[in-house]
Amino acid sequence: MRVKTIQEQTFADSFINIPNSQLDIINKVIDWEVIAKDLSHIN
Numbered sequence: 001m002r003v004k005t006i007q008e009q010t011f012a013d014s015f016i017n018i019p020n021s022q023l024d025i026i027n028k029v030i031d032w033e034v035i036a037k038d039l040s041h042i043n
Contacts, residue, residue, distance in 0.1 A: 002018065019025050 002020070019028075
């Protein structure tokens with residue numbers, strides 16, 4: 001679970017990416033270009 005704060009981002013924060021949800025994690029894992037290519041062959 002992510003804890004939200006009111007603190008402004010620091011310089012170091014710009015180098016890390018903390019996902020907001022599990023969907024963000026799934027989006028990084030799945031190669032959508034491959035899926036789009038496979039689906040384009042279906043008529």
